[in-house]
Amino acid sequence: MNNRDLPRLSDWHIRSKDPHYIHYYFLINDIREALEKHASGDFLDLGCGNKPYETIYNPLTKKQVGCDAVQSDRNKVDVVCLATDLKFSNNSFDSILCTQVLEHVYDHHTMMKEVYRVLKPGGFIMLTVPFVWELHEEPHDYFRFTPHALKALFEEAGLSVDYIKPNGGKWAAIYQMRTNMLYHSFATRKTFFNKLKKIFFMELRFTQLRNHFAIWLDKKYRNEILTLNYIIVAHKPD
Numbered sequence: 001m002n003n004r005d006l007p008r009l010s011d012w013h014i015r016s017k018d019p020h021y022i023h024y025y026f027l028i029n030d031i032r033e034a035l036e037k038h039a040s041g042d043f044l045d046l047g048c049g050n051k052p053y054e055t056i057y058n059p060l061t062k063k064q065v066g067c068d069a070v071q072s073d074r075n076k077v078d079v080v081c082l083a084t085d086l087k088f089s090n091n092s093f094d095s096i097l098c099t100q101v102l103e104h105v106y107d108h109h110t111m112m113k114e115v116y117r118v119l120k121p122g123g124f125i126m127l128t129v130p131f132v133w134e135l136h137e138e139p140h141d142y143f144r145f146t147p148h149a150l151k152a153l154f155e156e157a158g159l160s161v162d163y164i165k166p167n168g169g170k171w172a173a174i175y176q177m178r179t180n181m182l183y184h185s186f187a188t189r190k191t192f193f194n195k196l197k198k199i200f201f202m203e204l205r206f207t208q209l210r211n212h213f214a215i216w217l218d219k220k221y222r223n224e225i226l227t228l229n230y231i232i233v234a235h236k237p238d
Contacts, residue, residue: 017208019183022176023228025215026168027128030231031099032056038124038233041094046083046115047101051076057097065093084110088118098127100229104140112157119236125159128231131166132173134180150232159234166227168218173226175214179207 014024031053039060045051048066050073058064067079067086081087083098083105096119105111115125129145145153147164154161168176 016211018211019179019207020176021207021211022168022172022179022214023133025211026172026218027099027229027231030165030167031097031126031128034126034231034233035060035097038126039095039097041120041123042092044088044093044096044118046086046096046098048072048077050074053097053099061095084114086114086118090117091120092118094120094123096123096125096127098125100128100130102127102129102145103143104137106142108143108153109156112153112159116157116159116236119159121236121238124162124233124235125154126231126233128167128229130229131227132177133228134184145230147230147232150230154232154234158236160237162233162235164230164232166224167229167231168215168227170223170226171218171221172214173228175210175217176228179210183207 014021014028018024035053035056039057041062043057043061043064045054045057045064045066048068051066054064054066065078065088066076067081068077069080069082071077071080079087083101084107096115098115102108102111119125129143129150131144131146133144135141147166150164151161
């Protein structure tokens with residue numbers, strides 16, 4: 001993991017002084033909203049990692065399975081498999097959650113065909129992808145998707161798109177990337193002049209206040225031409 005990578009989530013409760021708080025604030029709220037509306041029955045957490053959202057979806061679903069390409073550091077993965085070769089029977093799941101995975105799958109067309117295959121008719125897929133973010137988890141960071149590309153990809157796989165929503169707007173993206181620049185480029189290095197260190201670390205002390213201001217500004221002057229992430233919710237037709 002390099003200093004541009006987001007740490008693997010183990011819990012969806014993020015403190016407001018976290019340098020990635022703006023990113024998580026909008027992303028997690030939209031994931032929770034989608035889960036509360038569409039999670040049900042037999043549930044697959046695709047690319048589950050440490051299952052940070054299980055406390056949300058467990059009470060809403062009957063049976064939960066988490067799969068990922070490798071075992072997580074907390075041994076949360078139930079089935080180790082690739083997203084392009086899911087080890088499940090046809091029509092296995094009533095609902096699927098897949099967060100921040102698609103951009104790391106080079107053959108994403110095959111992945112979406114697999115999602116369609118294992119989803120029951122009438123079942124829902126809830127998926128998120130980054131739009132504005134630095135390179136991360138290299139060299140397996142392949143794509144950034146527009147909402148138009150997501151819609152085309154899902155429909156090509158046979159899924160019917162219910163909605164695509166940006167997780168925050170322009171101001172959230174600008175302020176989060178500004179924090180990333182300061183945090184990753186300055187706070188983690190030890191070779192800068194002491195004066196520069198002092199200036200930038202003083203700036204970082206106000207991260208919590210700036211996070212709250214950015215969220216307020218983004219909500220008041222919403223502009224969705226730029227966003228940190230997208231969530232797409234779709235279903236398999238009956």
